[in-house]
Amino acid sequence: MNPFASALLAWFDEHGRKDLPWQHPRDAYRVWLSEVMLQQTQVVTVIPYFLRFVATLPTLRDLASAEEDTVLALWSGLGYYRRARFLQRAAQICVDKHDGELPRDFAALAELPGIGRSTAGAILAQAYGLRFPILDGNVKRVLTRHLGIHGHPGQSPVEKVLWQHAEALTPAQRTADYTQAIMDLGATLCVRAKPRCDACPMASDCVAKRDDLTTQLPSAKPTKAVPTRDTVMLILRDAEGRVLLERRGPQGVWSGLWSLPEAGDHDQAWRAAQSMATIDDAQALPSFVHVFSHYRLKVEPLLFDEATARPRIADNSNLRWCAPDERAALGLPAPVRTLLQNL
DNA sequence: AATCCGGGGTT
DNA sequence: AACCCAGGATT
Known part of the structure; x- marks a missing residue:
């Protein structure tokens, strides 16, 4: 044996x-x-x-x-x-x-x-x-640690290797x-968190114990690569410090919330800004990434200062110039609120 | 290969 | 809240 x-x-x-x-x-x-x-x-x-x-x-x-x-x-x-x-x-x-x-x-x-x-x-x-042989969650945990097998046990190639070892042992x-x-053993000693290696009969031959990998193995389920989207957020600010906010549509993220006007790139951002206000120059603020469950949003804020509202772009149900103290009463996406607060 | 099924415990 | 648990069937 x-x-x-x-x-x-x-x-x-x-x-x-x-x-x-x-x-x-x-x-x-x-x-x-x-x-x-x-x-x-x-x-x-x-x-x-x-x-x-x-x-x-x-x-x-x-x-x-x-x-x-x-x-x-x-x-x-x-x-x-x-x-x-x-x-x-x-x-x-x-x-x-x-x-x-x-x-x-x-x-x-x-x-x-x-x-x-x-x-x-x-x-x-x-x-x-x-x-x-069997290969359940306990066996997967014990074998990945004992043999130092990396990769999520749920993935086919890893599972295949685990079955081979389970069979051989x-x-x-x-x-x-x-x-x-x-x-x-898997249920009482080789548990997921804080395994009791001191009491394990196979600790002297355990790769994870030897290399201090018990917290790394079994490897966590790979967080599937979420796509990253890019957006330019327009910050149109007038002389009184008011910022133009736009209500988002009924679909998609942040639906119904008040947020900043967005554009696909700086070119489109300029055109959009000029359609809404008289502006002079733009200042690119540090970009940041906001993480959703299903994608990452890279935000490039573009600040247009000293903007003057065009007469035809008046406040309405979907667009409004908003002073800092008015923002508290509005539903703003958290990253947008933070962004405006740090101006 | 990814998704679904499901309530409960752990962190 | 996220992750995991004596997994298997379905797509």
């Missing part, structure tokens, strides 16, 4: 979780139910749901023949309700095609609705003791214990 599995199993014998509800009695139905409930759901949340579920529907055949409303009621509050429908559909398939039992064959298992590669492996390992002996052990 490889040293990793050996050390992990020795730790498990001493510190592993051995009293989870689905561990006694341990049968394929209960393991399956627990695995599905535990998809993206934490253990402490699952336990009461699991106990209620197996008390009401103790066997796979009970589940297969139950009313769908009953199953959904038992699931109510857990979330991901599609899991409950898949669960019952899979149970019915097992009754129809597999003699009322979960198949011991990986392909047949993974074909059932709601059972993917990891859940199939978990069932085969936990319920039947067969040598199949899973021992042929005590596979059920090993599977439980690596999840226990």
Whole structure:
């Protein structure tokens, strides 16, 4: 057996979780139910749901023949309700095609609705003791740290590498214990924040521990590159210090808020400024970036001082000259308010 | 490869 | 508020 599995199993014998509800009695139905409930759901949340579920529907055949409303009621509050429908559909398939039992064959298992590669492996390992790897959030965290694997575990190439390591490290002996052990380690010691490396049996071989990367691994989900847009904001200021504000349209960001007139570039900014006021010169102020959830806005403020309002550009519902003390009562985008305050 | 599903806990 | 959690199905 490889040293990793050996050390992990020795730790498990001493510190592993051995009293989870689905561990006694341990049968394929209960393991399956627990695995599905535990998809993206934490253990402490699952336990009461699991106990209620197996008390009401103790066997796979009970589940297969139950009313769908009953199953959904038992699931109510857990979330991901599609899991409950898949669960019952899979149970019915097992009754129809597999003699009322979960198949011991990986392909047949993974074909059932709601059972993917990891859940199939978990069932085969936990319920039947067969040598199949799992790769859940715990295993991903443990392996990325132990092996120093960078890149977000959700990305295909990273996940592929993780599956290869998970496969290689899973021992042929005590596979059920090993599977439980690596999840226990991830859940109790190799936790996301402040892992307890001092108590970890594999700390001496851990790349993340060695290189002080436990806070870096597993790599965070890449914040998808948000596009950056450019805009020129026109600050037309008259001799009294009033600034021309424009009400934004009903669509898009800052809809309905009072903001500065904008233009695509300095040329357009000049033309726009001249259409609204008599102006002399322009002063480019330091640009800044405002971050939205879906894009970044690079703002280039252009200050036109000593502007004189053109007679035909009078205050109206969408355009107004606004003194500094009037701005407080208006809805202004935060960066615009800041920009004007710092003039 | 990206998105959706979902409530709850953590930071 | 953002991120993560015993992931899988869908597009």
